[in-house]
Amino acid sequence: MRALIVFAHPNRKSLNGAFLEKTLKGLEANPDISEVEILDLYKENFDFALRFDENRRRRDMHRDPYMASYRNQLTRADLIIYIYPIWWGRPPAILLGYFDRLMATEFAYRYHPGKIMPEGLLKGKQVICISTMKGPSLYPALWLGNAHKMLMRKALFNFVGIKKVKFLQWGDMEGRDGKRMKALVRTEKVLTDLKARTA
Numbered sequence: 001m002r003a004l005i006v007f008a009h010p011n012r013k014s015l016n017g018a019f020l021e022k023t024l025k026g027l028e029a030n031p032d033i034s035e036v037e038i039l040d041l042y043k044e045n046f047d048f049a050l051r052f053d054e055n056r057r058r059r060d061m062h063r064d065p066y067m068a069s070y071r072n073q074l075t076r077a078d079l080i081i082y083i084y085p086i087w088w089g090r091p092p093a094i095l096l097g098y099f100d101r102l103m104a105t106e107f108a109y110r111y112h113p114g115k116i117m118p119e120g121l122l123k124g125k126q127v128i129c130i131s132t133m134k135g136p137s138l139y140p141a142l143w144l145g146n147a148h149k150m151l152m153r154k155a156l157f158n159f160v161g162i163k164k165v166k167f168l169q170w171g172d173m174e175g176r177d178g179k180r181m182k183a184l185v186r187t188e189k190v191l192t193d194l195k196a197r198t199a
Contacts, residue, residue, distance in 0.1 A: 001032050001033050001034060001079055001196045002033075002034060002035040002036075002076055002077050002078050002079070003027055003033055003036045003037070003078070003080075003081060004037050004073055004074065004077035004079070004080050004081070005020065005023060005024070005037070005039065005082075005083065006039045006041065006080065006081070006083070006095070006098070007020050007038060007039065007040045007041065007042075007083050007084075008041050008042070008082065008083065008084035008085075008091065008095035009042065009084060009085055009092070012040070012043075015132055015173055015180065016083055016084065016085055018180075018184055019083050019132065019183075019187055020038075022184045022185075022187050022188040022191075023083065023130065023187060023188070023191055024036065024038075026187065026189065026191025026192040026194075027191050029192045030192050030193075032194065032195060032196040033079075037073060039070070039073060041094045041098060042094065046094060046097075047066065048093060048094045048095075048096070048097020048098055048100070048101065049097060050097065050100045050101055059106075061101070061104035062104040062105065062106040062107035064101070064104070067102060067104075070098070070101075070102050071102065071107055074122070077125065078124070078125060078126070079126050079128070079194070080126075080127050080128075081127075081128045081130065081191075082127070082128070082129045082130065082131075083130045083131075084131055084132075085131065085132050085133065086131050086132065086133035086148060086169075089148060090148055091131070091152075099156060103160055105118075106121075108121055108122055108160040108161075109121055109159060109160050109161070118159070120158070120159060120160045121160065121161060122160045122161045123162070123163075124161075125164075126164035126165070127157055127162055127164070127165045127166070128167075128168065128190070128191075128194075129152060129166070129168070129169075130168045130170075130187060131148070131168070131169050131170065133169075133170070133171050133173060134171075134172075134173060134174045148169075149167050149169065152165070152167075153165050166190075168183075168187055168190060170183040170187075
């Protein structure tokens with residue numbers, strides 16, 4: 001199973017960087033993982049702005065040469081792991097822009113005549129979202145209606161055909177060393193025990 005880690009935090013020495021290291025450690029200990037690739041969006045200075053004009057049409061996004069290597073990364077991967085903080089109830093703009101530019105029609109999904117819903121073209125992949133936030137763990141559910149998870153699962157991943165999606169959403173991550181360590185250990189174990197998708 002080939003894994004792609006998409007890291008969306010500006011500081012590798014941050015708590016999110018620690019989650020990246022634990023993720024790598026877990027994947028290295030997993031016998032089902034054959035290859036691991038890391039995409040550090042900030043380090044790569046990824047251009048997340050989506051632009052359209054008369055020469056750059058939205059329907060041609062699946063052929064955008066700037067995104068070719070990112071499309072190839074995603075195509076190769078069986079498992080995609082996103083590591084990011086929750087800012088203002090959502091992932092960072094750089095990660096959302098990555099989705100905006102990458103998940104293009106004719107690459108991630110395709111409409112068929114006479115059908116309302118498109119066909120997802122990324123079937124067979126699985127996703128794990130690892131996110132951190134300063135606020136309490138129950139904040140997204142109680143105040144935001146789990147908008148972040150619902151958006152990512154239904155409006156994004158399910159739409160493009162990815163049905164196996166797991167969230168490791170860690171709250172209370174500032175000023176609580178014990179809680180942070182438990183979250184890091186749990187994350188490593190999840191990645192170590194993860195099995196290859198069989199269906």
